[in-house]
Amino acid sequence: MAILVYTENFDGKFKKSTYELISYGKEIAKVENSEVVAVTIGTVDAGVLNELSKYGASKIISVKNAELNDFSSQAHASAIVQAAKKVNADVVIFANNPNGKAISSRVAVKMDAGLVPAAVGIPSSLAPFTVRKKAFSGKAFADMVITSDVKVLTLTQNSFKVIEAPVTAVLEDFNAEISADMFGAKPVEVVKTTGKLSVTDAEILVSGGRGLKGPENWGMVEEMAEILGAATCCSRPVTDLDWRPHHEHVGQTGKVVAPNLYIAIGISGAVQHLAGVNGSKVMVVINTDKDAPFFESANYGIVGDAFDVVPKLNAAFKKFKAGN
Amino acid sequence: MKALICIGHVPDTTSKIRFTDNDTKFDTTDIQYIIGPYEELGLTRLLDIKDAGTDLHITAINVGKEETEATLRKALAMGADEAVRVNADATDAFFVAKQIAEVFKTGGYDFIVTGKESIDYNGGQVDGMIAEILGLPSVTGATKFEIEGNGAKMEREIDGGKEVVVASFPFVTSAGKDFAKEPRIPGMRGIMAARRKTLDVKEPVAQVLKTNVSKHFLPESKPACKLVSPDNVEELVRLLHEEAKII
Known part of the structure; x- marks a missing residue:
């Protein structure tokens, strides 16, 4: 068993929210007595990857396929599921951000798993797997139970604090099997809002x-x-x-x-x-x-x-x- | 060209939220239901495209019991050509996605539009799930949508910017803010015409539920707002530092 965390990188860097995800995964791993495995897609320096071990990721899988430099929820989901199967992940965690939302629903289908989006705290129980999420646009909360073997979550940003829990991590390069027909929706232009702190990242x-x-x-x-x-x-x-x-x-x-x-x-x-x-x-x-x-x-x-x-x-x- | 648009049946945004059955179910007493705001934008955009001269047939679909038909009729009144209701409670995203995928397979549709998220359980999972079940490309949270050639050109927000994406038919997209400017309000003619349009009821296909709600909670009531005099703004700075410990 393992907790797999998809650590999206932004031009080769991680954000505070990435470390929130690892810390969150680590809390679940402690209860379940398993380990946190991070999977990232694209070019990230080994030093930056190693930052993830500071918060408890004991294995870091770096997917190297060059074709994944173009975002495709289909192809990214496929690569993440291949990594998840490799480490026998029973919980897969994403950020509740645009790409996390786009990929997680596909991963849930591929792994025949239930998905709870926008979780706001660690599971109150692992059997049955119960986790709280916001509902009715913040006017209420719902405790959701996932009944499938594999569980997929997206975590609301700034809902879990970053906790240092240093471990020694194994870095592993991974070439996923990706086919050309997974790129039916193709990004033709990316416009970045540069220089300014983004509304979703600001504290x-x-x-x-x-x-x-x-x-x-x-x-x-x-x-x-x-x-x-x-x-x-x-x-x-x-x-x-x-x-x-x-x-x-x-x-x-x-x-x-x-x-x-x-x-x-x-x-x-x-x-x-x-x-x-x-x-x-x-x-x-x-x-x-x-x-x-x-x-x-x-x-x-x-x-x-x-x-x-x-x-x-x-x-x-x-x-x-x-x-x- | 044929489009399938998913119509969410959700409580009006100003609804008072209450729960019943030991907080396991949403209390529907006195609740007004509306088309989900994002689906409304999605349908509006499709109607705008159709009005601009594109040959587009629009089917509105909903997974829900009989009480959701009024919401589907509203979609017909806005201008959708026909409607399909899959006769089952929509309690689990995987289940809903499976039903819509099933209808898509037999209808000869070119693309599917959903809303970015429902405003009740705020899931936002159905578009990606339908796409994965059907093996189709998808664009989640599109903010612009233009038919172009044998497909569409879309924009979507990404963390720290936006992305322009092209996809050929068939594909799935979920409509976010700005998909259309203002939602279309049905006129009297539309409401009359909606009564004569086809609303087909289909029975669901089997799908094991993967999630359920064990309990709902209302947020803890916040302590009353502490008011600070406009002539003593230093006090606010002190409270934020010493009491809230936020700066």
């Missing part, structure tokens, strides 16, 4: 709403993000009005996020917006309307005008950062 998000009155007023939002090492995002009306780019939209129909801190400025907190952010550990709201629904969900709030409060808060954050 702190500073978010602006229609209360900010216009795109010209985003300077103070960006300033706060800069001070806190945060990413900026926004509510739906803001992207609909083209004040901000679409990739910054968080909410039910935009990105669903779960940062440590979410600061909402001039956002009333409609149910659809909250559905995308209620996984945040701490929420702060700044709004002129004391009856704005966001105050019901937030941990901290300031009833006041953003144009007065935010510059003062930025000065206070700056002072705090300088002192720490």
